[in-house]
Amino acid sequence: MIPRHLIIAGTLLLAAVLGMSLYAWEMRSRAEATALRGTSLRPVGPPVTGATEPVTLAVAYDDAGLIHMQAAQIPLPSNRQQRAEELLRALLNIYSDRSSPHRLPTGADIRAVYLVDPGLAVIDLNAPFANGHRSGILPEELTVVSLTQTLAVNLPGIFRIKILVDGQERETLAGHADLSGFYDASSIGQLATQLQSAP
Amino acid sequence: MRSTSLARGAGLTGLVLGLALLSALPLATEPAPRRLSVYSAAANYSLPIALRDGRAYIGLLELLDPLGPLVAKADGQRWRIRFNNRVQAEFSRGKSLVRIQGHDYDLGAPFLLEEDRGLVPLTSLNTIAPLLLGGPASLHVAADRMFIGEVGTHFTASVPPSDHPSLVLQFTTAVSPTVTTESGGLRLTFSHDAVVSPASPTLTFGNKAIPSATYSESNGNADIFVRSTNGSLVATISRDGKTIEVTSSSSPALASGSVAIIPSQPAPAAAPPIPQQVPPPLPVPSLAVSGPPVPRRYFVVLDASHGGDDQGEAISASLMEKDLTLSFSRRLREELEKLGITVLALRESDTGLAVDQRAALANSNHAAIYVALHASSSGHGVRVFTALLPSPTEDRGPFRSWETAQAPFRTYSLIAAAGISSALQQQQIPARSMMAPQRPLGNITEAALALEIAPLGTEPAQLASPDYQHTIAVAVAAGIASVRDKLGTVP
Numbered sequence: 001m002i003p004r005h006l007i008i009a010g011t012l013l014l015a016a017v018l019g020m021s022l023y024a025w026e027m028r029s030r031a032e033a034t035a036l037r038g039t040s041l042r043p044v045g046p047p048v049t050g051a052t053e054p055v056t057l058a059v060a061y062d063d064a065g066l067i068h069m070q071a072a073q074i075p076l077p078s079n080r081q082q083r084a085e086e087l088l089r090a091l092l093n094i095y096s097d098r099s100s101p102h103r104l105p106t107g108a109d110i111r112a113v114y115l116v117d118p119g120l121a122v123i124d125l126n127a128p129f130a131n132g133h134r135s136g137i138l139p140e141e142l143t144v145v146s147l148t149q150t151l152a153v154n155l156p157g158i159f160r161i162k163i164l165v166d167g168q169e170r171e172t173l174a175g176h177a178d179l180s181g182f183y184d185a186s187s188i189g190q191l192a193t194q195l196q197s198a199p
Numbered sequence: 200m201r202s203t204s205l206a207r208g209a210g211l212t213g214l215v216l217g218l219a220l221l222s223a224l225p226l227a228t229e230p231a232p233r234r235l236s237v238y239s240a241a242a243n244y245s246l247p248i249a250l251r252d253g254r255a256y257i258g259l260l261e262l263l264d265p266l267g268p269l270v271a272k273a274d275g276q277r278w279r280i281r282f283n284n285r286v287q288a289e290f291s292r293g294k295s296l297v298r299i300q301g302h303d304y305d306l307g308a309p310f311l312l313e314e315d316r317g318l319v320p321l322t323s324l325n326t327i328a329p330l331l332l333g334g335p336a337s338l339h340v341a342a343d344r345m346f347i348g349e350v351g352t353h354f355t356a357s358v359p360p361s362d363h364p365s366l367v368l369q370f371t372t373a374v375s376p377t378v379t380t381e382s383g384g385l386r387l388t389f390s391h392d393a394v395v396s397p398a399s400p401t402l403t404f405g406n407k408a409i410p411s412a413t414y415s416e417s418n419g420n421a422d423i424f425v426r427s428t429n430g431s432l433v434a435t436i437s438r439d440g441k442t443i444e445v446t447s448s449s450s451p452a453l454a455s456g457s458v459a460i461i462p463s464q465p466a467p468a469a470a471p472p473i474p475q476q477v478p479p480p481l482p483v484p485s486l487a488v489s490g491p492p493v494p495r496r497y498f499v500v501l502d503a504s505h506g507g508d509d510q511g512e513a514i515s516a517s518l519m520e521k522d523l524t525l526s527f528s529r530r531l532r533e534e535l536e537k538l539g540i541t542v543l544a545l546r547e548s549d550t551g552l553a554v555d556q557r558a559a560l561a562n563s564n565h566a567a568i569y570v571a572l573h574a575s576s577s578g579h580g581v582r583v584f585t586a587l588l589p590s591p592t593e594d595r596g597p598f599r600s601w602e603t604a605q606a607p608f609r610t611y612s613l614i615a616a617a618g619i620s621s622a623l624q625q626q627q628i629p630a631r632s633m634m635a636p637q638r639p640l641g642n643i644t645e646a647a648l649a650l651e652i653a654p655l656g657t658e659p660a661q662l663a664s665p666d667y668q669h670t671i672a673v674a675v676a677a678g679i680a681s682v683r684d685k686l687g688t689v690p
Contacts, residue, residue: 062577065582134577136512136577137573138577138582138635139577141636172638177637183589183636184589186590187588187589190634191587
């Protein structure tokens with residue numbers, strides 16, 4: 001015969017274990033939800049609204065290894081720096097689509113674009129953009145040309161472009177494309193022309 | 200009186216002779232001056248070691264000069280250097296702290312400045328050489344040997360079962376040792392080769408005639424001593440310089456394609472060693488660091504990209520780009536040599552090299568073409584890239600801008616790219632030429648290309664196929680040979 005006080009103590013301990021398990025389960029669900037919010041692709045700032053403007057986006061196509069200059073209509077703010085960021089976000093929207101012609105890693109984003117006189121644009125990519133990017137001369141080259149040519153075509157007065165990752169200089173995008181120097185808009189233009197013609 | 204003067208004269212003569220003998224004694228026993236043997240992908244060389252206050256010192260200019268562009272300036276008590284257009288270091292006379300790229304490091308002993316020549320303690324090279332060179336460098340202090348990068352020549356030794364026992368030494372690169380016979384065996388001395396120790400310095404073979412071999416290193420040399428219990432030994436070296444066979448002198452005739460080094464007479468036990476230089480293996484590319492580049496030989500530098508920690512693209516879970524480029528480099532080298540074209544492969548094992556080092560090595564060897572090899576799972580066929588150059592910057596005096604060094608050679612690069620693309624297309628391999636922002640193409644002072652090899656279909660595993668690699672290697676070699684007359688070189 002088990003003493004009564006032991007039965008009561010055992011029951012209380014079992015109830016405490018069940019309670020703690022439910023609490024831990026709830027905390028885990030909350031943590032997962034927070035992590036998901038951290039990798040959201042949505043921009044933090046409010047979406048740009050208002051009249052749209054015609055722009056030309058240099059869109060990369062992996063299968064053919066080509067750049068297509070595509071016309072698009074997107075809402076653009078009046079501030080030149082914000083316009084640059086919106087142009088690149090429009091490009092990333094294309095690449096984030098499931099049927100994207102040029103896959104970018106999950107969480108890839110543009111942290112900011114800085115316009116520095118005279119004629120220098122600095123594109124700051126986030127770390128997932130570079131860390132998860134496919135490695136290879138052509139895949140990396142297509143990304144670099146797509147970003148830089150889109151800025152150069154739509155923002156007159158940009159002569160040189162520098163790419164940073166997480167605010168820092170980096171040797172290469174993913175082991176190949178050189179990010180250590182500055183890209184000349186004219187050289188990128190020539191390369192974009194080369195990449196528009198089928199092999 | 201006369202006898203006294205005679206005795207005095209004899210005594211004086213004896214004293215003079217004795218003094219002369221005493222003064223000659225230290226000369227006779229004075230050891231040879233120490234020298235540091237340096238092994239690098241750019242060149243193998245040796246430097247004098249200076250002794251100051253009982254410490255061994257080495258001239259930093261002499262050490263770095265063959266390895267890349269170097270500028271040094273003495274300013275009072277300070278001595279500044281700029282190496283490879285990137286790394287800056289500042290030394291102070293009499294101080295043991297050196298500032299490299301903004302950080303202080305301890306040399307372990309004072310820095311010496313003698314007539315604008317900076318001397319650093321030999322033992323400090325283990326600390327400062329990797330920082331200055333931007334890559335691995337290791338000093339074997341006791342042996343006065345220094346290895347820059349992964350340049351060690353490894354070897355295996357075996358005695359295959361046979362009626363006529365012989366020791367077969369297989370080296371990873373061509374070697375040219377000095378062979379001497381000694382009591383109880385034969386000694387191979389490697390003065391110019393970066394031979395490194397096997398896992399165990401003593402190798403035993405369980406053979407009665409050739410029971411063991413011992414590896415040792417000292418005075419800038421590596422030695423392999425092969426012990427024999429059965430009389431004199433003979434060394435033969437293969438034509439490619441990578442295999443040495445040590446046999447008893449009573450063994451049958453040598454294999455064809457080998458060079459025999461047979462001592463004329465076995466040396467008696469107490470006799471000094473008889474040095475015998477093995478003829479250099481053929482063909483061996485010139486590794487001269489400097490020299491007139493014109494007229495240039497048709498000489499190709501192959502650069503298997505990535506290596507070491509830099510794996511390149513992970514083509515699959517077990518297939519890394521760095522391994523594919525190395526494998527393809529070996530095949531392409533073989534095909535080029537079949538066509539009589541001399542090749543220097545920058546990477547022959549799984550080692551990492553900085554892009555600046557790759558460019559410096561290619562430039563210092565005055566090749567006609569530099570070809571960087573890459574592999575990719577994306578796309579189809581072979582892509583031939585030339586440098587995407589920034590706007591020309593102003594060259595200063597005789598110094599050319601590092602970023603745009605390729606500019607004057609761009610026409611040659613385009614000619615080479617067209618030749619290779621055409622040869623690939625003739626073999627029904629899709630080929631496409633374009634520019635790329637790819638280092639070190641822009642830093643190369645000769646025709647410079649990067650080849651990115653992709654599968655023909657959708658299966659990336661094809662990249663590892665020997666047949667596929669061979670097909671592409673044959674076509675690329677033919678393309679390189681086809682532009683021989685257009686690149687301003689002599690055959």
